[in-house]
Amino acid sequence: MSTRPLFSFFGGVHPPMHKDVSTGQPIDVMPLAERYILPLHQNIGQPAKPVVSVGERVLKGQRIGHAEGYVSVALHAPTSGTIADIGAYPVPHPSGLSDNCIVMTADGADEWTECVALPDYENINPSHLRNIVREAGIVGLGGAGFPSFIKLNPGTHKKIDTLIMNGIECEPYITCDDMLMRERAAEIVAGIRIIRHALQANRVLIAIEDNKPQAIKSIEEAIRGESAMEVVACPTRYPQGSEKQLVEALTGKEIPSEALPLHVGIVVHNVGTAAAVYRAIMLGEPLTSRIITVTGGGVAQPRNVEARIGTVIEDILAHCGGPTAETRKLIMGGPMMGFALHSDRAPVVKTTNCLLAATAEEIPDRGPALPCIRCGACSDACPARLLPQQLFWYAQAKDLDKIQEYNLFDCIECGCCAYVCPSNIPLVHYYRFAKTEIWAREREKEKAELARQRFDFRQTRLEREKAERAARHKKKRDELHSEEPSAAPATETKKAAILAAMERAKKKKDAPRITPANTEALTPQQQQMIEEVEQRRRQSRPNPEQQSAASNGDK
Amino acid sequence: MLTAILALGALALVFGLLLGFAAVRFKVEGDPLVEKIDALLPQTQCGQCGFPGCRPYATAIAKGEADINQCPPGGQTTIVALADLLGRDPKPLNPENGQEKVEKTVAIIREDICIGCTLCIQACPVDAILGAPKQMHTVIEKECTGCELCVAPCPVECIDMIPVKEDIGSWKWKAPPAPATRPRAESDA
Ligand code: SF4
Ligand code: SF4
Ligand code: SF4
Numbered sequence: 001m002s003t004r005p006l007f008s009f010f011g012g013v014h015p016p017m018h019k020d021v022s023t024g025q026p027i028d029v030m031p032l033a034e035r036y037i038l039p040l041h042q043n044i045g046q047p048a049k050p051v052v053s054v055g056e057r058v059l060k061g062q063r064i065g066h067a068e069g070y071v072s073v074a075l076h077a078p079t080s081g082t083i084a085d086i087g088a089y090p091v092p093h094p095s096g097l098s099d100n101c102i103v104m105t106a107d108g109a110d111e112w113t114e115c116v117a118l119p120d121y122e123n124i125n126p127s128h129l130r131n132i133v134r135e136a137g138i139v140g141l142g143g144a145g146f147p148s149f150i151k152l153n154p155g156t157h158k159k160i161d162t163l164i165m166n167g168i169e170c171e172p173y174i175t176c177d178d179m180l181m182r183e184r185a186a187e188i189v190a191g192i193r194i195i196r197h198a199l200q201a202n203r204v205l206i207a208i209e210d211n212k213p214q215a216i217k218s219i220e221e222a223i224r225g226e227s228a229m230e231v232v233a234c235p236t237r238y239p240q241g242s243e244k245q246l247v248e249a250l251t252g253k254e255i256p257s258e259a260l261p262l263h264v265g266i267v268v269h270n271v272g273t274a275a276a277v278y279r280a281i282m283l284g285e286p287l288t289s290r291i292i293t294v295t296g297g298g299v300a301q302p303r304n305v306e307a308r309i310g311t312v313i314e315d316i317l318a319h320c321g322g323p324t325a326e327t328r329k330l331i332m333g334g335p336m337m338g339f340a341l342h343s344d345r346a347p348v349v350k351t352t353n354c355l356l357a358a359t360a361e362e363i364p365d366r367g368p369a370l371p372c373i374r375c376g377a378c379s380d381a382c383p384a385r386l387l388p389q390q391l392f393w394y395a396q397a398k399d400l401d402k403i404q405e406y407n408l409f410d411c412i413e414c415g416c417c418a419y420v421c422p423s424n425i426p427l428v429h430y431y432r433f434a435k436t437e438i439w440a441r442e443r444e445k446e447k448a449e450l451a452r453q454r455f456d457f458r459q460t461r462l463e464r465e466k467a468e469r470a471a472r473h474k475k476k477r478d479e480l481h482s483e484e485p486s487a488a489p490a491t492e493t494k495k496a497a498i499l500a501a502m503e504r505a506k507k508k509k510d511a512p513r514i515t516p517a518n519t520e521a522l523t524p525q526q527q528q529m530i531e532e533v534e535q536r537r538r539q540s541r542p543n544p545e546q547q548s549a550a551s552n553g554d555k
Numbered sequence: 556m557l558t559a560i561l562a563l564g565a566l567a568l569v570f571g572l573l574l575g576f577a578a579v580r581f582k583v584e585g586d587p588l589v590e591k592i593d594a595l596l597p598q599t600q601c602g603q604c605g606f607p608g609c610r611p612y613a614t615a616i617a618k619g620e621a622d623i624n625q626c627p628p629g630g631q632t633t634i635v636a637l638a639d640l641l642g643r644d645p646k647p648l649n650p651e652n653g654q655e656k657v658e659k660t661v662a663i664i665r666e667d668i669c670i671g672c673t674l675c676i677q678a679c680p681v682d683a684i685l686g687a688p689k690q691m692h693t694v695i696e697k698e699c700t701g702c703e704l705c706v707a708p709c710p711v712e713c714i715d716m717i718p719v720k721e722d723i724g725s726w727k728w729k730a731p732p733a734p735a736t737r738p739r740a741e742s743d744a
Contacts, residue, residue, distance in 0.1 A: 041723070095726040369734035396733065429731045436727035443725070448598035451700045454681035455600045455608055461682075 007252035009245040011383040012237045013416045015172050015336065017211060018362075022175045022295040025303040027183055030319055032110055036078050036310035037347040038064070038102045039091045043139040044146045045071025050102055056083045059113035061286050064102055067134055073147045074137045076286040077104060078308035080111040092313070092332050092349060094432075096342030104310075115284030126152075126198050129281070136280035137287045137350070142166060142177075142241065142270035143333060145351035148277070151267055152198040161265040163201035164250060165192055165274060167208040167215065168234065168241035171334035174354040176291040177271050179304040181208065181215035184275055185222035191274030192229070194281050199267055203228040205250055206271070209236045238336065239414040243268045245383045257410050292348060294320040298327030298357025307348055313355060314344040323357050331356040335363065336415040370423040378417035378427065384410045388417035388427050395430040400438050408434055588617045595636045599628040600680035601702035603653045608680060616641075624648050628701075630655035660716040661699040662706065666691045668713035675705035675714060 041047035048065030058064055058077040065075030084105045088098040121129060134149035154160045165188075169177040181188060196204055206223070208216050210233045223229045232250060239245055244255045246268060253264050261268055272291065279285040288309055295302040300321025307316055313330075317323050323330070323344070331338040333354055348355070356362075378388035386407055394403035411431050418427040592613035599609070604625040606612040615621035616637070623637040624646050631648065638645040648655055664675070664684075671689040676682075683699045686692030694705075706714045719725075 091723070093723055093726075094728070095721075095723060097721065097723050097726060099723045369731070371734050396730075398730075423734065425734055426731045429728065433728040433730050440725065440727050447700075448596075450698060451598040451600060451681050452593070452609070454683070454698060455598070455610070458680065458682050459608075 007249055008235075009237075009240065009248040009383055010385055011381045011416060012239060012245070013381055013419050014236070015238055015419060017236070018173050018295075019175050019178070019211065021173065022293050022302045022304060023178065025301070027179050027291055027304045027306055028319075030305050030307045030311060030316065032079060032106055032108065033308075033311055033315050034106055035084070035312065036081075036104050036106065036308060037089050037312060038075060038078070038104070038310040039089075039347065039349055040065055040075065040100045040102065041091075042075070042145060042309070042349040042351065043071075043073055044144065045069065047100065048072060048075040050086050052083050052086075052102065054083050054086060057081070057107075058083060058104065059111050061115060061288060062113040063135070063286070064104075071147055071150065073139055073149070074135050074286070075102070076137055076288050078288045078310050079104075079106045080109050081106040090343050090346040092341055092346045092352065094339040101347075117284040118281050121194055121281050122197055129194075129198050133277060133280055135286070136276070138273060138276045138280060139287075139350050140270055141272035141276060141290060141350065141353070143337070143351055143353050145349075148269065148273050151262075151269060152195060154199050154267075155262060158262060159265060160199045160201040160262075160267055161203070162251065162267075163192075163196050163199055163204045164246060164261075164266060164268045165204060165206040165271050166241055166243075166246060166268055167206060167212075167219070167271040168246060169212070170209060170236070170238045170241040171336050171354075172238075173295050173356055174293050174334050175295070176293045176304055176353050178212045178215050179293075180272055180275060180291050181212070182218050185218040187275045187278045188219065188271050189222040189226070189229075189274075190282060191276070191278035193226075194277050195269055195274060201267070204230070206231045207234055207240075207246060207250060208232070209234050209240065211236045239383055239412070239416065242383065242412050242414060244412075257407055287350060290348075290350065290352070292316065292352055293354040294322075294357075295354065296327075296331075296357040297359035297362055298323045298330070300324060309350055310347045312345060312347050313341065316348065316355060317344060317357060326359040327357045328360045329358045329363050331358060331363075336419070337413060366424040369425045372423055372425060375422060377420045377422065381416040381420045383414060383416060384412055386411055391434070392425060392427050392430050395434040398434075398437070400434065400441060403434050404438065408438075586617065589613050591640060592616050592637065595629075595633060595640065596626060597629045597633060597700075599700040599702045601628060601700070601704060602680070603627050605652065622646075622649065625652045627653035628656055630657075656701075659719040660701040660703075661696050661719055662694045662701070662703070662714050663696075663717050664692050664694055665713040665715070666693060668711050670711055672710060674708040674710065678704045678708045680704060 040050065046069035049068040050064065051066045052058060052064045057080070059080045060077055062077045063074050064077050064083070067074045081104045083102060085103040087100065087103075089101040089103060090096070091099045091101065093099070118124060118132065130149040130152045133152060134147065138148045139145045140148055140151070167177050167181055169175065192204060192206070206219055206229065208219065208231060210216075216231055216233055220231050223231065234240055234249060240249055243261060247261050247264070247266055248254055251264075251266065253266070255261055255264060276287050276290075280287070289306055290309065291304050292307050293304050294316055299317060303320060305316060305319065317330075330341045330344060331354075332341050332352055333339065333356075335356060335358070338354065338356065372389055372392060374389060376389070379386070382388055384407075390406050391403055391408055391411065394400075394406065395408075408431060413428050413431060415428050418425065418429075421427060589610070593610050596609040596613060602608065604612040604621070604627075606615055606621070609626075612621060612626065616623060623641065623643065624634050625648075626633050627648060631645075634648065635645045637643075662684075669686075669691050671686060671691060673686065673688055673692075675692060676684045676686060680702060681698055681700055683695045684692055684705060685695060701716065701719075703716055706716065
């Protein structure tokens with residue numbers, strides 16, 4: 001049954017959607033390419049570590065990168081072939097820089113490695129289930145790329161009340177989840193069952209915006225007969241698909257800064273992730289491909305393709321009849337949250353949901369930025385309830401402390417503020433700038449701290465060495481005049497040397513001048529005894545250094 | 556009226572005493588000013604300020620023996636931060652101490668030329684060079700502060716300062732161009 005949500009989220013905008021550009025054709029499976037480039041870092045957290053070497057033959061689905069660290073997932077070969085290179089290649093990133101990649105050449109056989117299916121997942125230990133999802137390389141396919149296995153863990157004490165399946169897809173142009181829900185609803189629902197089992201969630205809400213009637217219909221058909229699973233058709237508004245906003249829209253619960261939906265008993269997964277989980281568990285297939293929307297006026301046949309991870313963007317565009325002469329800008333992701341690509345030689349990765357080849361009309365030049373007129377439109381639109389104009393002000397002034405007081409890190413970079421700003425201020429660009437500046441400052445601080453420690457360490461080392469040298473020289477000098485004391489009885493000398501050593505050790509131990517507590521408030525008798533002992537000690541050992549030197553010299 | 560004045564006066568007295576007591580009772584050990592100044596210095600330990608490291612310079616500033624504009628690696632940012640901390644006016648970097656360094660660098664030893672003389676090890680203020688007598692030496696890049704102190708002592712000139720390479724992890728978004736300072740009233744008119 002499809003219901004309207006009873007709640008809503010704060011702020012948001014209604015940009016033109018342009019969804020029908022790419023929904024005219026069914027999902028098209030890309031033919032096998034000759035070469036695939038697989039960046040090792042495709043998820044939030046640590047990159048995978050290569051476990052293959054150049055020249056090695058690998059099979060489709062074989063693990064080529066090992067999950068290194070906790071927040072990390074494995075990486076797999078998208079087809080069979082040989083590893084051509086491991087090194088720096090262009091990756092899809094706003095910087096346009098290169099990063100470590102595994103490059104492989106396909107052999108055309110497309111031969112699978114052995115896949116172990118686990119249709120009996122209900123009897124499997126949840127932690128084992130999570131590990132399979134991790135080893136299958138699954139990350140959130142909605143765009144953020146957070147390792148999914150972590151979100152399959154309900155934690156030690158939390159009871160998961162609601163599992164929200166995110167089929168919102170609120171960003172203009174993107175339709176990959178829509179097409180997946182239309183065409184592969186059964187896979188999605190099978191995946192939802194597995195996720196629900198892993199989390200032991202009470203109920204499942206499948207949230208889909210009401211501009212996708214076909215997707216709603218096909219998912220509703222697929223969940224017929226399921227208990228406590230419900231499709232919720234949400235009124236279309238951007239950025240409803242963002243995790244915290246979606247929770248707010250469906251449950252009315254506002255998630256505090258720095259908290260997770262998990263803290264209020266909710267977990268959100270993307271519908272594409274569910275399909276990937278289904279494949280991993282029921283078929284034993286790791287994540288080696290995904291659905292990507294190829295759209296915009298810059299391609300002749302916009303549509304959704306199922307492309308293998310690592311396919312070079314150039315190949316995908318060519319497959320869809322692009323880029324055409326009108327293409328002005330190539331964007332990965334949507335027009336609101338995506339970023340411009342520097343090169344189409346980079347590959348698609350697990351988080352690539354859309355390639356937008358935009359024409360000049362689609363990405364109009366908004367003209368130069370004008371001063372902020374403090375109209376407040378941005379704060380009305382901000383779904384994170386921030387004060388974008390203040391953030392802008394402090395970012396511009398590079399006041400990195402102040403901007404954090406205004407919760408810069410709660411900004412989800414949705415772009416609503418910049419979308420409504422009458423002064424055309426590229427607000428999100430300022431926030432991205434401020435965020436990377438803050439991270440750089442943190443790194444700098446760490447480095448300075450390390451340098452400070454090493455400098456102090458060296459200082460103490462130099463002093464110690466100097467003292468040791470001085471002591472050595474003194475010893476040598478003293479040895480020359482040390483005939484006399486060595487004449488003393490040997491046992492006597494030895495005892496004195498031991499005493500002296502103990503004394504030194506004690507001194508070292510008490511270095512920060514801590515006086516022993518038992519030397520206070522002594523009776524006169526005790527004091528006298530101590531003095532006598534001291535006296536004897538002084539007599540027996542006029543110069544401890546000399547004595548020890550002499551005794552060493554004896555041996 | 557009188558009671559109110561008395562009551563407030565009494566309150567003021569109580570809190571004054573409390574604060575005074577707290578100030579004595581919870582006094583921080585050591586010299587916090589030197590710590591605070593040191594925390595603002597870049598820790599390059601290059602000695603360009605005229606002191607053998609950042610901490611000695613911090614001590615000198617705290618004692619009033621050195622000015623705040625002597626640290627070239629820190630540049631204007633550090634000077635402003637120091638001025639803020641000490642309640643003084645910022646001033647330009649003293650050219651006698653050197654030029655502000657915009658680009659971060661690290662030392663690299665051309666290992667085929669190195670003769671293993673250990674002179675660079677002795678010069679490095681943070682022990683970032685690894686090697687033993689007559690063995691090839693190498694720089695631990697992560698720990699090098701880019702102070703350049705090892706370059707001059709090398710008898711075979713095999714140490715170069717190279718710019719730190721930007722990678723995806725250290726890449727930063729550039730600041731957008733500043734918005735026009737005033738609405739274009741003239742051109743509109
Ligand atoms: S400040 Fe951040 S979260 Fe708020 S509208 Fe702007 S981009 Fe979105
Ligand atoms: S919308 Fe633009 S002009 Fe209005 S207050 Fe925000 S930043 Fe300023
Ligand atoms: S000039 Fe060099 S040694 Fe002096 S404070 Fe600056 S970084 Fe430290």
